[in-house]
Amino acid sequence: MDTRRRPTKPPRATSSQDGVGHHLHQKRLPPSIDNRSPSPTPKASDALPLPLYLTNAIFFTLFFSVAYYLLHRWREKIRNSTPLHVVTFPEIAAIVSLMASFIYLLCFFGIDFVQSFITRSSHDAWELEGSDNPNFLINEDHRLATCPTPANIAPVPKSPNPDPIITPLASVEDEEIVKSVTEGTLPSYSLEAKLGDCKRAAEIRREALQRTTARSLEGLPIEGFDYDSILGQCCEMPVGYVQIPVGVAGPLMLNGMEFMVPMATTEGCLVASTNRGCKAIYASGGASSVLYADGMTRAPVVRFETAKRASELKLFLEAPDNSDTLSIVFNRSSRFGRLQGIQCAMAGKNLYIRFKCSTGDAMGMNMVSKGVQNVLDFLQTDFPDMEVIGLSGDFLVSS
Numbered sequence: 367m368d369t370r371r372r373p374t375k376p377p378r379a380t381s382s383q384d385g386v387g388h389h390l391h392q393k394r395l396p397p398s399i400d401n402r403s404p405s406p407t408p409k410a411s412d413a414l415p416l417p418l419y420l421t422n423a424i425f426f427t428l429f430f431s432v433a434y435y436l437l438h439r440w441r442e443k444i445r446n447s448t449p450l451h452v453v454t455f456p457e458i459a460a461i462v463s464l465m466a467s468f469i470y471l472l473c474f475f476g477i478d479f480v481q482s483f484i485t486r487s488s489h490d491a492w493e494l495e496g497s498d499n500p501n502f503l504i505n506e507d508h509r510l511a512t513c514p515t516p517a518n519i520a521p522v523p524k525s526p527n528p529d530p531i532i533t534p535l536a537s538v539e540d541e542e543i544v545k546s547v548t549e550g551t552l553p554s555y556s557l558e559a560k561l562g563d564c565k566r567a568a569e570i571r572r573e574a575l576q577r578t579t580a581r582s583l584e585g586l587p588i589e590g591f592d593y594d595s596i597l598g599q600c601c602e603m604p605v606g607y608v609q610i611p612v613g614v615a616g617p618l619m620l621n622g623m624e625f626m627v628p629m630a631t632t633e634g635c636l637v638a639s640t641n642r643g644c645k646a647i648y649a650s651g652g653a654s655s656v657l658y659a660d661g662m663t664r665a666p667v668v669r670f671e672t673a674k675r676a677s678e679l680k681l682f683l684e685a686p687d688n689s690d691t692l693s694i695v696f697n698r699s700s701r702f703g704r705l706q707g708i709q710c711a712m713a714g715k716n717l718y719i720r721f722k723c724s725t726g727d728a729m730g731m732n733m734v735s736k737g738v739q740n741v742l743d744f745l746q747t748d749f750p751d752m753e754v755i756g757l758s759g760d761f762l763v764s765s
Contacts, residue, residue: 610631673715680712
């Protein structure tokens with residue numbers, strides 16, 4: 367701790383020195399300045415370090431007590447038929463206290479706000495004479511220890527931006543198309559429609575991706591794949607394909623016939639365990655299978671104002687005369703999805719509807735959802751008070 371004694375004020379200069387034009391005075395500085403530099407403006411929390419919990423308790427108590435007092439006074443005014451805008455001095459003070467405590471609790475800066483008024487004049491305890499002289503540093507008060515020379519740290523060089531990878535294309539026209547894709551003037555998803563060649567579109571999209579990301583796609587093969595076969599089917603905006611190893615398990619004895627099962631996977635031991643299962647089935651004489659149902663379901667939930675209206679919709683959906691109309695409305699969503707049947711169940715004012723349909727070779731959950739939405743829109747014309755709660759409810763048995 368650096369403790370220093372404030373030097374005594376030197377004697378006043380003699381009359382022979384009065385011709386200089388001013389008297390020399392020794393500055394009386396507070397100990398916090400340490401005879402070296404002026405003190406910054408003190409903060410509110412430096413003068414009155416109230417505990418935070420104590421301040422909060424005071425304002426909480428003030429807020430609720432004043433609020434209770436005002437409510438009690440206003441209740442008496444209502445009973446006595448006194449206008450509410452006629453207030454007394456205690457009520458005015460209570461309103462002001464309520465607003466002040468509310469501002470503190472809302473903004474949570476009441477401590478500094480209040481203490482700033484208390485400590486506004488506390489930093490003037492010591493009179494600083496000769497404040498016109500800006501030199502507050504006393505020469506004989508320098509510390510003996512000096513700060514070490516800062517170490518020279520070499521600046522970290524900025525990593526240069528990677529250069530875009532440019533692969534020569536077959537024609538100048540392809541180069542212009544790649545430039546348009548990278549600049550954003552030509553959407554990448556429209557290359558197949560613009561060019562009419564799926565493989566060429568994949569090559570241009572691949573080159574635009576390399577130039578945009580500055581990453582090479584040499585490890586991703588592009589030759590030897592029929593991109594026309596996936597157009598609008600299973601993959602959009604292709605830039606190549608991935609080779610997956612294919613194993614074979616079997617023979618599998620099923621319904622009196624032997625099958626070799628190919629399996630494309632990167633999971634270890636999967637083909638081996640499947641092959642052991644096929645061997646066990648074959649050794650036991652084979653397996654038999656029976657397909658008794660093939661369909662995908664979707665079960666929306668609707669609600670009515672009364673259970674009677676819900677029962678009317680249930681009878682309408684299960685009526686054989688309306689099955690053809692509902693099938694036509696449902697089948698408009700897809701050329702593969704076909705409505706097979708509708709089953710309903712009531713629970714109070716809620717009606718659970720299960721649509722069952724065939725979806726061809728696909729799982730078809732999207733086409734089923736579109737067909738169900740078509741039927742619900744159709745039912746809104748005859749049942750305008752029907753409220754659709756959800757497109758899929760607890761009545762669904764497949765996913």
